[in-house]
Amino acid sequence: MNIEQAAKQLEALGNPTRLEVYRTLVRAGANGLAVSSVQQKLGIPASTLSHHLHRLILTGLVTQERQATTLICRANYPAMQGLVGFLVDECCADACMPSAADDAA
Amino acid sequence: MNIEQAAKQLEALGNPTRLEVYRTLVRAGANGLAVSSVQQKLGIPASTLSHHLHRLILTGLVTQERQATTLICRANYPAMQGLVGFLVDECCADACMPSAADDAA
DNA sequence: ATTGTGTTTCGACGATCATCGAAATAGTGC
DNA sequence: GCACTATTTCGATGATCGTCGAAACACAAT
Numbered sequence: 001m002n003i004e005q006a007a008k009q010l011e012a013l014g015n016p017t018r019l020e021v022y023r024t025l026v027r028a029g030a031n032g033l034a035v036s037s038v039q040q041k042l043g044i045p046a047s048t049l050s051h052h053l054h055r056l057i058l059t060g061l062v063t064q065e066r067q068a069t070t071l072i073c074r075a076n077y078p079a080m081q082g083l084v085g086f087l088v089d090e091c092c093a094d095a096c097m098p099s100a101a102d103d104a105a
Numbered sequence: 106m107n108i109e110q111a112a113k114q115l116e117a118l119g120n121p122t123r124l125e126v127y128r129t130l131v132r133a134g135a136n137g138l139a140v141s142s143v144q145q146k147l148g149i150p151a152s153t154l155s156h157h158l159h160r161l162i163l164t165g166l167v168t169q170e171r172q173a174t175t176l177i178c179r180a181n182y183p184a185m186q187g188l189v190g191f192l193v194d195e196c197c198a199d200a201c202m203p204s205a206a207d208d209a210a
Numbered sequence: 211a212t213t214g215t216g217t218t219t220c221g222a223c224g225a226t227c228a229t230c231g232a233a234a235t236a237g238t239g240c
Numbered sequence: 241g242c243a244c245t246a247t248t249t250c251g252a253t254g255a256t257c258g259t260c261g262a263a264a265c266a267c268a269a270t
Contacts, residue, residue: 003121003124004121006124007118007119007121007123007124008119009119010118010119010124011115011116011119011120012119013112013115014112014114014115014116014117014118014119015116015257015258016108016109016112017258017259018112019108019111019112019115020108026195027195034216035216035217035218036216036217045259045260045261046218047217047219047259047262048258048259048260050217050218050219051258052258053218054218066266068216068267068268069214069215069216069266069267069268070215070216070217071216071217084192084193087185087188087192088189090128090131120228122228122229139246140247140248141245141246141247149229150230150231151246151247151248152229152230152247152248152249152250153228154247155247155249156228156229156249158248159248171236173237173238173246174236174237174238174244174245174247175245175246176247176248
């Protein structure tokens with residue numbers, strides 16, 4: 001996970017609407033959720049939802065799979081784990097442990 | 106941690122320059138880093154850095170403390186932990202464990 | 211082929227952002 | 241007060257974003 005990719009994913013999650021979409025998908029679990037279901041749950045126009053979904057897909061946080069006429073969306077858990085891993089790694093590794101952080105002057 | 110606040114912090118980290126600034130501060134540890142030191146490390150104009158720093162401070166991810174004429178910046182670790190906690194909580198709690206995710210129809 | 215439903219693309223709008231140099235401010239020391 | 245350094249604010253520019261409705265597209269059933 002390079003910093004550019006991490007920034008892209010963080011930016012994708014950094015919009016209230018998109019974060020809510022993503023949370024909805026994650027909570028839906030492995031079964032995923034149809035686009036229309038997400039739309040009903042959140043009550044946002046289809047075009048807006050499609051736009052946000054597209055951005056989430058571009059960053060690899062969400063995947064889609066066709067089932068007849070409906071599109072099933074799923075949160076991509078490994079991607080999320082990678083992102084959280086980056087944050088913890090880059091940012092907390094040698095810092096969240098106070099005993100290991102202060103050694104220099 | 107509400108979803109609005111989380112989105113704000115994610116957005117703040119969702120810019121490559123800002124993410125790099127933040128990472129630099131986190132890696133600096135509890136001692137923090139002067140604004141000028143960050144500027145030298147990353148080689149970005151002072152006004153641009155100040156702008157990004159301001160945004161990080163607004164979201165609570167970074168704090169500042171005066172020391173004579175220089176401003177020491179520090180990563181706010183609890184804030185980061187809260188954000189990571191939100192992500193793991195909202196997103197992985199009942200999902201990363203496949204056994205607990207699929208119960209509804 | 212036509213109809214019907216689910217979803218995306220198009221086009222547009224105002225809003226916000228990222229970037230920078232120049233100018234202003236904050237604080238120290240004389 | 242004056243000079244000096246560290247940092248922020250101002251102002252401007254081009255770029256991207258978020259939102260929406262209308263129209264187009266994909267797929268299935270008849």
